[in-house]
Amino acid sequence: MPTTTLSATTTSAAARFTDRTALVTGAGSGIGRAIALAFAAEGARVVVAGRRHDPLTRTVQLIEELGGKALAVTADVSRAADHEALVRAAVDRFGSLDVAVNNAGVFRGGAPLAELSEADWQDQLETNVTGVFLALRAQVRRMAGQESGGAIVNVASTFGAHARVPGATAYAATKAAVAALSRGAARDHIGDGVRINAVSPGATDTPMSLRPGETESDRATRARTALPLGRIAATREVAAAVLYLASDDAASVVGTDLVVDSGATA
Secondary structure, three states: OOOOOOOHHHHOOOOOOOOOEEEEEOOOOHHHHHHHHHHHHOOOEEEEEEOOHHHHHHHHHHHHHOOOEEEEEEOOOOOHHHHHHHHHHHHHHHOOOOEEEEOOOOOOOOOOHHHOOHHHHHHHHHHHHHHHHHHHHHHHHHHHOOOOOEEEEEEOOOEOOOEOOOOOHHHHHHHHHHHHHHHHHHHHHHHHOEEEEEEEEOOEOOHHHOOOOOOHHHHHHHHHHHOOOOOOEOHHHHHHHHHHHHOHHHOOOOOOEEEEOOOOOO
């Protein structure tokens, strides 16, 4: 399913996030864009963040076409100052920061660990791990001072705590760290009124799940036998998991890591 559309089921769902502000990083495409659209469809005011302005502008346009409100802010998640600026932008424009989804991440791999450059290792570490740490720190500090608290969902991966594959060792290490950060921070800050959880997607309908030279049709054929469900996940299905964890429906869910992977690690 295209990442720029919402299903009838999503758009007709109860507006669980009316009068709430959601911040989504990595929202210019793929899973991040699907998450931003899903929040908007359920009433949230959405701050979309990423390194490139044009894709974010497109996400805002799609949200506004739904009748929603959104703000695009360019940011480098590996920089502490950018996270502070994101939080300020959300509060200045919409009055609060109620939900944050830390989705931004990079993959540098495809070869054995011994062939990975130090630059590619550092890029993944700074974006996928340090970026989530800095995000959590800025977001928790704001949410802990709000009477209503807040909810944070970090996007990890089945590569890491749940599965390993050749050529993705460093990426898996960073995403396992995201899962650990999520659980530890959840225990640290539930007393402050901030609920923290993680979602770990498996193969999803984004370019990252395509093998070198593989077409979408090739991928669908492979998935029919490689995955218990017989297909990869749609971005809207990952978004639905994120929205559940961020919603009051999951009020007693703290420090979980929700796997969405078509049964691959079952």
